Amino acid sequence: MSGGNWLERHALGLAAALTAGALVVMLYFPIGVVFANAAFVEGVPTLEPVRDVLTDPFYVGSLAAVFENPLAIGSHIGALADWIGSSSISPTVVTPLPGIDLPLPWLSIQTPGFRGGLFGFTAYQATLSTVASVALALPAAAILANYEFRGRRTIRSLTILPFVLPGIMVAVGFYAMFGQAGTLNSLLGLVGLGPVPFMQFSPLVIVILAHAFYNAPLIARITVAAWESIDTRTVDTARSLGASRRRAFRDVVVPQLLPAVLTGALLTFVFTFMTFPIVLALGGLELATVEVWIYDRMRQLEYAEAATLALLETVLSLALTYVYLRYESAQTGLARVDARTAREPLFPDVRTALSPRRLAIGCYGVIALVVFVGPMASLVVGSVTDASGFTLGHFSFLLERQLDGAAFQTRPFPAIRNSLLFGVGTLALAVPMGVVVSVLTARAGWSGTIVETLAMVPLAVSGVVVGIGLLQGLVFGIELPYGWQFEVTGPVAIVVAHAVAAYPFVTRNVSPLLSNLDPTVVESARALGASRIRALLDIELPLIASGIVAGAAFAFAISIGEFSSTVILAGGTDAYTMPVALERYLGRRSGPAIAMGTILLFVTASSFVVIDRVGGRFER
Amino acid sequence: MTELRLESVSKRYGANEDGTAALESVDLRVRDGEFFTLVGPSGCGKTTTLRTIAGFEEPTTGTVSFDGEPASGTKPENRDVGVVFQNYALFSHMTVAENIGYGLQFLESEGDPSSDRRIAELLELVDLEGMGDREPDQLSGGQQQRVALARALAPEPSVLLLDEPMSALDARLRESLRRQLKRIQERLEITTVYVTHDQEEALAVSDRVAVMNDGAVEQVGPPETVYRDPASRFVAEFVGDNNVFEARVLESSAEETRVEIGDRTFRVPALEGERNLERSGERGLERSGERGLKQSGKRGPEQSGDRGRPSVADRMTICIRPEHLSRTASTNRFPVTVETSEFLGPTVRVHGRWNGIPVVLALEEVPTEELTVGFAPEDARLVERSP
Structure with a gap:
């Protein structure tokens, strides 16, 4: 048997072993290092740090007492009953916008003496963000699924865009819109109102809006897909059996949409529970979520505390992700049917355009415009305007900084260069890893499920945790036997962190194509004389090429936008990327930050164009 | 050309010997140049038998042999069989000509300049002259089916295996295609194993028929015999x-x-x-x-x-x-x-x-x-x- 043959027969096995090795070094070992920090004190295993956090009301609020003395169930229930007894909900009228006399009915909830602590607040803001995202997503889904209008397909494909937009850039966009000198206040100024200090009034609302900006399109996308897959003949059948239009909707359509909406909502909750750049940039420590607090502890060199929080956060998010994956897999594949009746035109004529339904759609359009288009438009507008009107001052500041900046200062070109280099490095690592994981999981039964779950861990582990792990594990160096030391430089660690965050997206793009691939196609090639590897190269890879390209574009966009682990790994070095530079500028001058954000917007938007071209063409 | 033999072929799925049996001691002899049909209800093991012949499945026990040569352990690419599947399994990223020519590159005489001529020959054989540059999805179901047949025949395999090749087509088209298939098979004198659940089709095209049920062969014989003298209540x-x-x-x-x-x-x-x-x-x-x-x-x-x-x-x-x-x-x-x-x-x-x-x-x-x-x-x- 020749060597070439051996290599050919074992190529898949080798690729699997290499990928597994890479995952251990790049993901499991770093996470292990973080957890070890939380579970060992001076080499002795202990639960002390975890106990400290769980019994500290600062972290877990009122639950601290429960963790302190978990067996005193009676007194905990009593406390809960007292608390519910003394809570009240009353309708009141509030004027949410200071300076504008706009009274709105509001349910005010009075809850005496409740403290959620850091974890409680994180869950609270995630819940509010999820509710806001669902509320914004459902009308969009209904319109996209049921009405025909110019630009419908474009909007439908744009729903993937927020996914590739860097969080820190979105935060700057919201700042450019809602800030004291933001576009919203400029517009209000035109009609003689304001300025309204939106950000100071309620940073939480702005943070939640920013989360909705991210997640509502995602939920809408999933829901539209479910809606379009509903066989309209089932609705027709219900109608012919005597159900009214409304009743048929409730009995036939809603049950088929609900799983999609819940899937999206769960995903949103997971994402917003781990939110970092948006809160950091828009809320700061006042609104600290767990993730922001871990970052802060890290900056204060409180490693053990940071590690303990990271451990708890990861356990929670893994549990949530597990629930999500279980739920998602319990949903049987959405059957694609071509039995849709034509969509209704959105605005067929002037008379229907004034019907209540059409007016409601119009109102929603305005809200969507403010939330989704506003921040990005404000970013671009803000980069070329200041108080006195049009200016290129912000860009020229960046240029000056590039030319005259001191070595310790953050200059724009290295940021752009680093971002692109790391992006390319991420592609080189993430694409092969993602494809190998897909190939291994495509048709492997339960063992494939295990591989898939292990390989999808990055979706549930926050960037900050990966960053801390890589910093402590690989950058600070590992002692090996015989006096060897294994360590990597900051830039390598950053590429590794990006690849870890990005390869699941390659897998998620490739796997569906691979598992939809008819096995008899490969078998036909084998029967015609092709070896397993030849069949993979000649048949499978070309057929999944679109998935690989889409996955690669995702990977690149994620690398470009990655902030959480990069900000930790690039701390105090010149390995900063565009998002990190953006955050550094934001702390001092908003103008150049907005200009930098605009550059970032164009880079990521072009990745989106690639995704859309490739993904869109094969979407049918 | 080629005689195909299956000797006490059993196939069990599952971890141990007593896993679910898909095939139970199947003995078959397909003569050289014969049009041989495996017919039976779904789940009877006919497709498993075909896949065992093609080498996509290895029998748990028993042997498959081509002209007396046992094929155990021989990979599908080395078995010299042509396969046509129910859904045709055309390579959607290749043209019709590229599909038909795909198997030619693995022949001994690789890079043979005559491969274009061979493709043209096959296109003519299946009545698709001049369609070589089309994409598979521009063709009708019947045309796709003929491309799949031409592709399987291109490397001149010694055995042609057809797994329900007509079942996705409508009744009238199915009848005309099976006449064409039969004509081609007789002209090439190729040993052919045809799998179908449609007993009428089996009787219409075959030299001999094997009726299968529950993983076992109930009766083998020419269509008239199977029809006139069923060997079991099931066949009847x-x-x-x-x-x-x-x-x-x-x-x-x-x-x-x-x-x-x-x-x-x-x-x-x-x-x-x-x-x-x-x-x-x-x-x-x-x-x-x-x-x-x-x-x-x-x-x-x-x-x-x-x-x-x-x-x-x-x-x-x-x-x-x-x-x-x-x-x-x-x-x-x-x-x-x-x-x-x-x-x-x-x-x-x-x-x-x-x-x-x-x-x-x-x-x-x-x-x-x-x-x-x-x-x-x-x-x-x-x-x-x-x-």
Whole structure:
């Protein structure tokens, strides 16, 4: 048997072993290092740090007492009953916008003496963000699924865009819109109102809006897909059996949409529970979520505390992700049917355009415009305007900084260069890893499920945790036997962190194509004389090429936008990327930050164009 | 060219030896140049048999051999078979010509400049001249099916395997395509194994048919034999319409057997003499024109002692084809209550009951509610027997 043959027969096995090795070094070992920090004190295993956090009301609020003395169930229930007894909900009228006399009915909830602590607040803001995202997503889904209008397909494909937009850039966009000198206040100024200090009034609302900006399109996308897959003949059948239009909707359509909406909502909750750049940039420590607090502890060199929080956060998010994956897999594949009746035109004529339904759609359009288009438009507008009107001052500041900046200062070109280099490095690592994981999981039964779950861990582990792990594990160096030391430089660690965050997206793009691939196609090639590897190269890879390209574009966009682990790994070095530079500028001058954000917007938007071209063409 | 043999091939899925059996000791011999069909209901093991021949599955026990050469461990790419699947499995990213030419590159004479000519030849063979530059998805189902056939034939395989190649097509197209397939197969004289669940199709195209059920072969023979002399109750009911009666032997002589069905006495053929009781499978069941009577229990051991004259009070299963039940027959008459009539053109298919037993008739006109039919003793077939 020749060597070439051996290599050919074992190529898949080798690729699997290499990928597994890479995952251990790049993901499991770093996470292990973080957890070890939380579970060992001076080499002795202990639960002390975890106990400290769980019994500290600062972290877990009122639950601290429960963790302190978990067996005193009676007194905990009593406390809960007292608390519910003394809570009240009353309708009141509030004027949410200071300076504008706009009274709105509001349910005010009075809850005496409740403290959620850091974890409680994180869950609270995630819940509010999820509710806001669902509320914004459902009308969009209904319109996209049921009405025909110019630009419908474009909007439908744009729903993937927020996914590739860097969080820190979105935060700057919201700042450019809602800030004291933001576009919203400029517009209000035109009609003689304001300025309204939106950000100071309620940073939480702005943070939640920013989360909705991210997640509502995602939920809408999933829901539209479910809606379009509903066989309209089932609705027709219900109608012919005597159900009214409304009743048929409730009995036939809603049950088929609900799983999609819940899937999206769960995903949103997971994402917003781990939110970092948006809160950091828009809320700061006042609104600290767990993730922001871990970052802060890290900056204060409180490693053990940071590690303990990271451990708890990861356990929670893994549990949530597990629930999500279980739920998602319990949903049987959405059957694609071509039995849709034509969509209704959105605005067929002037008379229907004034019907209540059409007016409601119009109102929603305005809200969507403010939330989704506003921040990005404000970013671009803000980069070329200041108080006195049009200016290129912000860009020229960046240029000056590039030319005259001191070595310790953050200059724009290295940021752009680093971002692109790391992006390319991420592609080189993430694409092969993602494809190998897909190939291994495509048709492997339960063992494939295990591989898939292990390989999808990055979706549930926050960037900050990966960053801390890589910093402590690989950058600070590992002692090996015989006096060897294994360590990597900051830039390598950053590429590794990006690849870890990005390869699941390659897998998620490739796997569906691979598992939809008819096995008899490969078998036909084998029967015609092709070896397993030849069949993979000649048949499978070309057929999944679109998935690989889409996955690669995702990977690149994620690398470009990655902030959480990069900000930790690039701390105090010149390995900063565009998002990190953006955050550094934001702390001092908003103008150049907005200009930098605009550059970032164009880079990521072009990745989106690639995704859309490739993904869109094969979407049918 | 090539003779294909399967010897006690079994296939079990599951961890151990007693996992679910997909194939149970299958023996088949496909002669050189023969059009051989595996027919049976879904799940009977016909596709597994085909995949075992192609090398996509390895048998748990038993051997597949090509011209006496065992193929165990030989990968599909080295088996010299051409395969056409139900869904055609065309390479959607290649043109029609590239699809057809794909297998040519793996032949010994790689890079042969004649491959373009070969592709053109095959396109002509399947009536798709000038379509080489099309993409598969620009073709109709029937055209795609012919491309898949041309692709499988291109490397001149020694065996052609077809897995329900017509079942995605509509009835009329299916008929014209199977005539074309048969013509091509006869011209190339290629050993062909065809899998279908459609017994009518199996009878129409095959030189010989193997009827499969539950992982085992029930009967092998030319279409006429399988139709006229089913070897088991399953074959009798699966191939064509049939009337199946449970009978009790009253009297058995060298000339005839007298049996009781319901409350009537019928005369059916004697079991001795030219008739044999034979076991299903390959051995001995080949003499066409002979009437094979099979004993009960399809996987029962071959007991020669059971051959011969049945004893009084034996139970047997008798079947009579609808076309053999006529109103004018003078013997074996019984009344039928008509339930439904289907006008089929040349005949009317009538479903009715006699003594609660379902009866199917092929008549020339729509009958009245009650009628009496009969059959000639020699038209009855005895398919199963238990003491």
